[in-house]
Amino acid sequence: MDSRKPEKKRKFVKRKQDSISIPALKEGVLNGNRSSLAKAITLIESNAPHHYEWGQELLGELMPHTGNSLRIGITGVPGAGKSTFIEAFGEMLCNQGHSVAVLAIDPSSSLSGGSILGDKTRMEQLSKNPKAFVRPSPTAGTLGGVHRKTNETLLLCEAAGYDIMIIETVGVGQSEVMVRQMVDFFLLLAITGAGDELQGMKKGIMELADAMVVNKADGKNKQLAEKTRRELNQILHFLVPATKGWNSRAYTCSALEKSGLKELWDVINEFDKTTKETGSFQERRMRQKKEWFYTMLKDRILSDFFLDEKIKPAVPRMEEKIKSGDLTTSKAIEELLQLYKKS
Amino acid sequence: MDSRKPEKKRKFVKRKQDSISIPALKEGVLNGNRSSLAKAITLIESNAPHHYEWGQELLGELMPHTGNSLRIGITGVPGAGKSTFIEAFGEMLCNQGHSVAVLAIDPSSSLSGGSILGDKTRMEQLSKNPKAFVRPSPTAGTLGGVHRKTNETLLLCEAAGYDIMIIETVGVGQSEVMVRQMVDFFLLLAITGAGDELQGMKKGIMELADAMVVNKADGKNKQLAEKTRRELNQILHFLVPATKGWNSRAYTCSALEKSGLKELWDVINEFDKTTKETGSFQERRMRQKKEWFYTMLKDRILSDFFLDEKIKPAVPRMEEKIKSGDLTTSKAIEELLQLYKKS
Numbered sequence: 001m002d003s004r005k006p007e008k009k010r011k012f013v014k015r016k017q018d019s020i021s022i023p024a025l026k027e028g029v030l031n032g033n034r035s036s037l038a039k040a041i042t043l044i045e046s047n048a049p050h051h052y053e054w055g056q057e058l059l060g061e062l063m064p065h066t067g068n069s070l071r072i073g074i075t076g077v078p079g080a081g082k083s084t085f086i087e088a089f090g091e092m093l094c095n096q097g098h099s100v101a102v103l104a105i106d107p108s109s110s111l112s113g114g115s116i117l118g119d120k121t122r123m124e125q126l127s128k129n130p131k132a133f134v135r136p137s138p139t140a141g142t143l144g145g146v147h148r149k150t151n152e153t154l155l156l157c158e159a160a161g162y163d164i165m166i167i168e169t170v171g172v173g174q175s176e177v178m179v180r181q182m183v184d185f186f187l188l189l190a191i192t193g194a195g196d197e198l199q200g201m202k203k204g205i206m207e208l209a210d211a212m213v214v215n216k217a218d219g220k221n222k223q224l225a226e227k228t229r230r231e232l233n234q235i236l237h238f239l240v241p242a243t244k245g246w247n248s249r250a251y252t253c254s255a256l257e258k259s260g261l262k263e264l265w266d267v268i269n270e271f272d273k274t275t276k277e278t279g280s281f282q283e284r285r286m287r288q289k290k291e292w293f294y295t296m297l298k299d300r301i302l303s304d305f306f307l308d309e310k311i312k313p314a315v316p317r318m319e320e321k322i323k324s325g326d327l328t329t330s331k332a333i334e335e336l337l338q339l340y341k342k343s
Numbered sequence: 344m345d346s347r348k349p350e351k352k353r354k355f356v357k358r359k360q361d362s363i364s365i366p367a368l369k370e371g372v373l374n375g376n377r378s379s380l381a382k383a384i385t386l387i388e389s390n391a392p393h394h395y396e397w398g399q400e401l402l403g404e405l406m407p408h409t410g411n412s413l414r415i416g417i418t419g420v421p422g423a424g425k426s427t428f429i430e431a432f433g434e435m436l437c438n439q440g441h442s443v444a445v446l447a448i449d450p451s452s453s454l455s456g457g458s459i460l461g462d463k464t465r466m467e468q469l470s471k472n473p474k475a476f477v478r479p480s481p482t483a484g485t486l487g488g489v490h491r492k493t494n495e496t497l498l499l500c501e502a503a504g505y506d507i508m509i510i511e512t513v514g515v516g517q518s519e520v521m522v523r524q525m526v527d528f529f530l531l532l533a534i535t536g537a538g539d540e541l542q543g544m545k546k547g548i549m550e551l552a553d554a555m556v557v558n559k560a561d562g563k564n565k566q567l568a569e570k571t572r573r574e575l576n577q578i579l580h581f582l583v584p585a586t587k588g589w590n591s592r593a594y595t596c597s598a599l600e601k602s603g604l605k606e607l608w609d610v611i612n613e614f615d616k617t618t619k620e621t622g623s624f625q626e627r628r629m630r631q632k633k634e635w636f637y638t639m640l641k642d643r644i645l646s647d648f649f650l651d652e653k654i655k656p657a658v659p660r661m662e663e664k665i666k667s668g669d670l671t672t673s674k675a676i677e678e679l680l681q682l683y684k685k686s
Contacts, residue, residue, distance in 0.1 A: 060671040286666060293665055293672050297658075300676045301648050301683075302641060315640075322636055323629060328403040329636050333643045340644075 020054060026061045032161045034133065044152045045138045059152055062159035067285070069101075069158045070272055071165040073179040075205070076189030078170060081215045085189060085255040086166055087126045092261050094131035098164050101157035102126065105150050105169040105179055106137035133162060147178050148296060154182060180208045181288055184281060185271055186242060187264075188212045190232060190250070192224040206235065210242050211267055217252035217260065225252045244280045246271060310339050363397060369404045375442075375504045377476065387495045388481045402495055405502035410628070412444075412501045413615055414508040416522040418548070419532030421513060424558045428532060428598040429509055430469045435604050437474035441507050444500035445469065448493050448512040448522055449480035476505060490521050491639060497525065523551045524631055527624060528614055529585060530607075531555045533575060533593070535567040549575075550582050553591050554610055560595035560603065568595045587623045589614060653682050 020043070028036025043055035076082050090100045102123065127134045135157075138149040154165055167183055169175040180186050188209035206212070212232050217225030232250035241248050251267065253260030275281035305311060314336060321327040327335075363386070371379025386398035419425050433443045445466065470477045478500075481492040497508055510526055512518040523529050531552035549555070555575050560568030575593035584591050594610065596603025618624035648654055657679060664670040670678075 056671075056673040060674060063671050064668070289665060289672075290662060293662060293675065296672055297676050297679065298645060300680060302644060304680060305644050319633060319636060322632060325407070328399075328406050329632075329639055330399045331403060332636065333640050336640065337643060337647060 022054060022058050022061065025058055029058075029062060029156060029160050030065060037133065037156060037160045040156050041135060041153050044156065045149050055152070059155060062156065065159040066155040067158060069163045069165045070185065070268070071154065071167065071183040072268065073167045073169070073176075073183035073186040074189060075169045075176050075179065075186075076215075077191075080189040080191050081255055082168060082189055083122050085213075085215055085253070086168060087123050088255040088258050089261050089264075090123075090126045090132055090166065091129065092258070092265065093164055094126075094129050099131045099133075099162045100126075100164045100166060101133045101135070101154075101160075101162040102166045102168065103135050103150055103153055103157070104137040105146060105167065105175045133157060133160075145299075148299065151182055151292060176205055176208060180242075181291055184275075184284065185210045185268055187268075190214045190228065191216055192221055192228045206232075207239050208242050209236075210246060210248050210271055211264070212236070212248070212250040213260070213264055214250065214252045215255055218254035218257045222252075228252075243271070243275060243284070245278045246274060246280070305340055308340055310342075311336060314339055365397060365401050365404065368401055372401075372405060372499060372503050373408060380476065380499060380503045383499050384478060384496050387499065388492050398495070402498060405499065408502040409498040410501060412506050412508045413528065413611070414497065414510065414526040415611065416510045416512070416519075416526035416529040417532060418512045418519050418522065418529075419558075420534075423532040423534050424598055425511060425513075425532055426465050428556075428558055428596070429511060430466050431598040431601050432604050432607070433466075433469045433475055433509065434472065435601070435608070436507055437469075437472050442474045442476075442505045443469075443507045443509060444476040444478070444497075444503075444505040445509045445511065446478050446493055446496055446500070447480040448489060448510065448518045476500060476503075488642075491642065494525055494635060519548055519551060523585075524634055527618075527627065528553045528611055530611075533557045533571065534559055535564055535571045549578065551585050552579075553585050553589060553614055554607070555579070555591070555593040556603070556607055557593065557595045558598055561597035561600045565595075571595075586614070586618060586627070588621045589617060589623070648683055651683055653685075654679060657682055 020039070025036055025040055025043075029040050040055070040058055043051050043058065046052065046055070074082060074086060086102060090102060093100050123134050126132045135153060138146050138153075150167065154167065157165060165183070167179050169179045186209050188205065188211070190212050192214060214225045214228045214232070217229075229250045229252050236248050236250060239248070249267075251260060251264055253264055255261070272281070275284075306315070318327065318332040318336060322329055322332050363382070368379055368383055368386075372383050383398070383401055386394050386401065389395065389398070417425060417429060429445060433445060436443050466477050469475045478496060481489050481496075493510065497510065500508060508526070510522050512522045529552050531548065531554070533555050535557060557568045557571045557575070572593045572595050579591050579593060582591070592610075594603060594607055596607055598604070615624070618627075649658070661670065661675040661679060665672055665675050
């Protein structure tokens with residue numbers, strides 16, 4: 001019996017460690033402490049209710065220190081060389097004195113539990129760079145949950161002082177639209193090819209891009225890449241630009257040979273300058289804040305409903321009644337709503 | 344002054360007409376009275392709260408008389424000849440003694456107020472057929488609203504005795520998935536061509552289809568259509584079938600020459616028979632009922648929130664506070680939720 005005591009004590013200690021000091025964490029994040037940042041992100045990503053609350057409290061404290069980075073979204077079909085591109089591009093930015101945070105949205109993780117983007121070992125070089133912070137996609141929860149977690153992680157990284165955010169996603173599903181809603185500049189990675197077969201790209205995705213870059217413009221592929229670039233420019237010419245007052249154009253680069261990256265960075269800087277002058281940069285940020293508010297509000301309303309103690313057991317009961325024909329769908333819904341509002 | 348009196352009286356009469364007798368309407372719909380059916384659909388489609396309530400009451404009354412039709416979804420890219428196909432196919436069914444209701448989901452209408460599917464004058468021939476009922480897409484409201492209205496219209500048409508439902512949609516956006524969730528059999532209309540360029544089809548749409556039919560297999564196009572059919576069959580061979588225990592295959596037809604339609608109808612009948620024997624027909628109907636319940640429940644929860652008298656003015660106020668940085672998004676959301684739950 002006595003042997004239990006030390007175990008109990010250990011458990012108690014463990015629980016105490018779990019109660020994090022928000023002021024200390026805030027301090028750590030603001031000082032750019034990587035382990036504080038990682039801890040803060042873990043809070044944001046946790047599905048435990050008290051972690052969520054702490055995370056939100058911390059985020060509220062850090063809010064005044066966010067918004068000061070340039071947010072870049074990058075997408076492309078699998079095989080476009082996104083990882084290699086981001087490594088090379090991120091290294092260049094770090095060498096120029098920037099600090100870069102790379103986040104990922106992987107729609108496959110929320111659907112299957114698996115991952116298209118692959119494991120944490122990618123971007124090994126960049127991960128080791130003291131000026132860079134690479135965070136894989138949160139894997140738990142719905143796509144909406146991944147959305148929230150990524151957006152809040154972005155804010156935490158800004159508070160930690162990173163001045164370039166790179167949000168990466170696979171060019172499938174709805175995640176590109178989600179990323180577009182989070183970033184200032186959206187870059188679409190392409191590979192050589194021609195016509196429709198060219199990209200394996202989802203329709204409508206080119207309309208989201210502020211620039212396209214044909215990667216792997218090296219060796220024998222160089223000429224073909226140039227040809228693809230011209231073709232893409234012809235298509236872009238006919239599209240409504242993603243950003244008011246900015247002409248989306250196509251470029252070439254080789255992440256392997258590290259060519260074309262500086263030129264692309266010049267384009268992004270030009271975009272930053274132009275859109276801040278015209279005000280479309282600030283406009284988009286405002287609009288994004290508003291969309292974000294509505295997305296999160298809807299998520300919160302629905303989860304408050306479905307996690308309600310009275311509703312939880314009632315929903316499957318209603319489902320059965322509808323199946324058996326005892327109740328119409330609309331009547332079941334009204335009954336549930338009444339039950340919720342009484343509680 | 345006296346001249347006003349008759350006008351007042353007219354207004355009064357008008358208002359009285361607006362208060363519809365549900366029992367009479369129920370009777371009319373069950374007797375297959377077209378004008379009662381049209382009136383019932385108008386109630387369902389109306390955005391006035393009292394119309395909505397009457398519509399739901401009527402629907403509840405009619406529920407036991409629904410579910411007895413074969414529900415067929417039809418989609419295809421613009422230019423695949425959907426209207427001509429549905430006219431020819433619908434006429435054939437009517438001639439065989441069936442009664443056919445044709446409904447449309449037009450995703451463009453909810454986005455732009457405009458319509459890709461075109462105006463009510465389409466399907467002139469079929470519209471005149473006493474055995475057919477053609478209803479254009481509801482144009483007001485969100486895609487979710489259009490979804491609800493179409494699904495409830497389908498139920499009303501079943502209660503009115505139509506035994507074949509055809510739900511048509513344009514092959515763009517998310518409406519195909521929506522239609523797939525409403526129907527037993529999903530038909531994808533294709534045209535001749537080759538490879539990727541072939542269909543202008545959205546990725547993933549072939550996985551939804553229980554059959555594909557290459558339309559316009561007439562004149563010089565006949566051979567090409569046959570070639571396309573074979574190619575489509577090769578692709579279908581590699582896909583997970585849309586319906587358990589059923590091999591989705593490609594066929595050819597000419598709506599213009601009215602050829603291949605009977606053969607296609609045989610396929611649909613074979614599908615009906617097979618899936619009812621294996622039980623996958625009934626399984627899908629049950630699953631659809633469940634999905635429908637959750638979709639409508641979420642819609643209802645959100646609209647109850649956003650139409651709440653206290654919430655309505657508070658939301659833009661919170662939006663301003665977030666914009667100005669006075670409040671974090673998550674705190675604004677919590678405040679709104681508290682306000683809602685107090686009311």
